[in-house]
Amino acid sequence: MTDHPAKRLTHAFLFDTATLREAVRMFQKENTPVLAVIDENYFVEGILKASTVLSYLEENRDLNLPLPASWIEPSPVLSSDFSAEDYPDREAAVPVTEDGIFLGLVTSQAVVQELKESSVSSRQNAEILDVIFETAYEGIAVVDELSRITKMNKAYRNFLGIPEDEIVEGRPVTEVIENTRLHVTVETGSPERGKTQMIQGQKMIVHRIPIWRGDKVAGAIGMLIFEGVSELYHILENAGRTLPPLSAAPDVPMPTEEESRQVTFEKMIGTSSALQQAKSRARKAARTKATVMITGESGTGKEVFAQAIRSMSPRADEPFVSINCAAIPEQLLEAELFGYEEGAFTGARKGGQAGKFEAAHKGTIFLDEIGDMPLHMQTKILRVLEEEAVVRVGGHKVIPLDVRVITATNQNLLEKVAAGTFRKDLYYRLNVIHLELPRLKERKEDIPSLIEHYVPLLTEKHQLPEKAFEKEAVAALRNYSWPGNVRELVNLLEQVLTLTDNQTIRFKDLPAVVTGSTASDSDSSFLSQERGKSEKEIIEQALLEAGHNKTSAAKKLGIHRTTLYKKMKELHIT
Numbered sequence: 193m194t195d196h197p198a199k200r201l202t203h204a205f206l207f208d209t210a211t212l213r214e215a216v217r218m219f220q221k222e223n224t225p226v227l228a229v230i231d232e233n234y235f236v237e238g239i240l241k242a243s244t245v246l247s248y249l250e251e252n253r254d255l256n257l258p259l260p261a262s263w264i265e266p267s268p269v270l271s272s273d274f275s276a277e278d279y280p281d282r283e284a285a286v287p288v289t290e291d292g293i294f295l296g297l298v299t300s301q302a303v304v305q306e307l308k309e310s311s312v313s314s315r316q317n318a319e320i321l322d323v324i325f326e327t328a329y330e331g332i333a334v335v336d337e338l339s340r341i342t343k344m345n346k347a348y349r350n351f352l353g354i355p356e357d358e359i360v361e362g363r364p365v366t367e368v369i370e371n372t373r374l375h376v377t378v379e380t381g382s383p384e385r386g387k388t389q390m391i392q393g394q395k396m397i398v399h400r401i402p403i404w405r406g407d408k409v410a411g412a413i414g415m416l417i418f419e420g421v422s423e424l425y426h427i428l429e430n431a432g433r434t435l436p437p438l439s440a441a442p443d444v445p446m447p448t449e450e451e452s453r454q455v456t457f458e459k460m461i462g463t464s465s466a467l468q469q470a471k472s473r474a475r476k477a478a479r480t481k482a483t484v485m486i487t488g489e490s491g492t493g494k495e496v497f498a499q500a501i502r503s504m505s506p507r508a509d510e511p512f513v514s515i516n517c518a519a520i521p522e523q524l525l526e527a528e529l530f531g532y533e534e535g536a537f538t539g540a541r542k543g544g545q546a547g548k549f550e551a552a553h554k555g556t557i558f559l560d561e562i563g564d565m566p567l568h569m570q571t572k573i574l575r576v577l578e579e580e581a582v583v584r585v586g587g588h589k590v591i592p593l594d595v596r597v598i599t600a601t602n603q604n605l606l607e608k609v610a611a612g613t614f615r616k617d618l619y620y621r622l623n624v625i626h627l628e629l630p631r632l633k634e635r636k637e638d639i640p641s642l643i644e645h646y647v648p649l650l651t652e653k654h655q656l657p658e659k660a661f662e663k664e665a666v667a668a669l670r671n672y673s674w675p676g677n678v679r680e681l682v683n684l685l686e687q688v689l690t691l692t693d694n695q696t697i698r699f700k701d702l703p704a705v706v707t708g709s710t711a712s713d714s715d716s717s718f719l720s721q722e723r724g725k726s727e728k729e730i731i732e733q734a735l736l737e738a739g740h741n742k743t744s745a746a747k748k749l750g751i752h753r754t755t756l757y758k759k760m761k762e763l764h765i766t
């Protein structure tokens with residue numbers, strides 16, 4: 193049937209049987225071939241002579257004779273999106289089959305038109321479904337009857353950290369999704385809704401739905417509904433519903449108070465692939481004891497990531513000790529980190545004091561702004577890490593330590609290594625797993641979700657009525673370059689929400705730096721806008737206005753607390 197030059201049909205025309213008979217008789221007189229047999233791709237398979245058609249019709253046989261094609265003008269007629277089975281009752285459509293395989297339809301012009309239209313609309317529907325599939329917040333995976341993956345959307349791939357060029361289609365689902373039961377759904381044909389599944393060490397909520405075709409299970413769909421159990425509770429809380437008693441939802445355990453308090457990956461807003469990839473890498477890191485170095489611009493969420501890693505690690509219930517290396521005066525750093533014995537220096541407490549490393553024993557220590565660690569301290573930290581023990585300042589006793597170290601910096605440490613201001617050996621010791629956090633402008637698509645997340649929190653914090661941003665305002669926020677990343681976004685939202693009386697925040701309510709054409713990558717913080725004045729004056733003024741509360745002064749200046757400490761140190765502000 194295939195030894196013919198494939199040509200498109202001009203008209204896949206034929207008629208209902210009675211009309212066909214009429215037409216054939218008419219054409220017979222003129223000795224014109226009347227019928228094209230088309231294959232499953234709607235290419236011409238053959239042409240039947242009118243007499244042949246007649247005899248076939250009379251004998252009630254399928255029109256499946258292979259005949260050479262010759263006369264048809266190329267022209268697309270139908271797409272192959274539909275199947276004859278979709279039109280079983282169409283009196284005018286005669287399915288052409290061979291050995292049970294559908295080859296084409298022979299039908300009237302009107303039906304052709306209808307089919308064409310329906311194939312266009314089914315293509316459009318397929319396109320809509322594709323968009324839903326790809327943009328869904330939920331992870332969706334589809335498997336066939338042999339439990340092999342046939343489709344997996346971006347959200348799921350990102351969650352699992354599957355690189356873009358890795359093909360999962362065709363692979364057994366059990367190889368790709370941890371602890372999956374989709375193959376069981378295919379075997380049993382029973383749906384499972386609202387089940388929990390441990391994926392990457394996190395309790396996820398999933399639905400597993402079998403796909404029935406006739407009386408056979410043709411596959412199953414797996415959906416990762418929420419990013420995690422606590423997210424579900426967060427949603428229920430937002431909806432103002434009372435949480436179901438445990439007995440009513442045996443599969444959804446209530447989070448403990450500690451779990452609710454902890455920063456987890458679910459609480460990190462954003463579904464962009466940049467963020468999801470970082471989360472996926474961090475989840476993997478969480479399971480190990482390896483040191484993690486988190487890099488990224490200021491305000492990208494390095495501290496939040498460090499806390500989330502701890503919450504997902506086997507050390508979740510052990511201490512998390514965070515220390516900002518840039519905020520502590522150099523001469524105090526050693527005692528702060530390693531502790532001291534009584535009499536170690538003037539003013540040392542009676543009985544001495546444990547340092548941060550000791551306080552983090554069995555848990556996690558987070559060394560923020562590690563790039564600001566003075567060289568001599570770097571050497572000491574390296575020794576502590578290598579010996580897994582600490583000796584307090586002024587003491588001799590070796591205190592064994594079991595501490596997981598996470599560090600963060602917004603500096604380029606390799607440059608510092610090259611410049612000789614950061615120890616190379618320490619760099620490699622700390623950089624076992626490297627997490628680079630994306631800038632907010634690299635994940636603009638997350639901005640609307642961040643707004644949605646923070647607006648109710650901020651209105652509640654300031655006891656304001658419910659407020660919402662109009663589309664144009666959100667668009668402007670999306671287009672801004674956010675040099676201060678999420679922190680800047682949160683500060684700006686807070687500022688706009690508190691300063692705008694209306695319930696709808698409009699484009700014109702946004703600060704000029706966002707709406708104006710001047711928006712650029714340059715530092716747009718309040719501090720830089722006030723550059724005319726001396727930096728010292730501005731900082732002193734802000735500190736004064738904030739009643740010397742450094743956290744609120746830093747907020748007012750639009751800079752991080754650490755930066756404020758650093759600047760205070762530089763500018764000799766006491």
Ligand SMILES: Nc1ncnc2c1ncn2[C@@H]1O[C@H](COP(=O)(O)OP(=O)(O)OP(=O)(O)O)[C@@H](O)[C@H]1O
Pocket residue numbers: 459460461462488489490491492493494495496497560600601602678679682752754
């Ligand atoms: N994905 C996110 N979802 C929600 N909030 C976020 C996210 N990322 C960061 N934030 C918020 O942004 C602010 C800054 O985050 P964080 O302090 O972790 O940044 P950082 O990178 O450690 O900054 P710096 O380098 O200046 O210390 C915090 O209020 C944090 O809650």
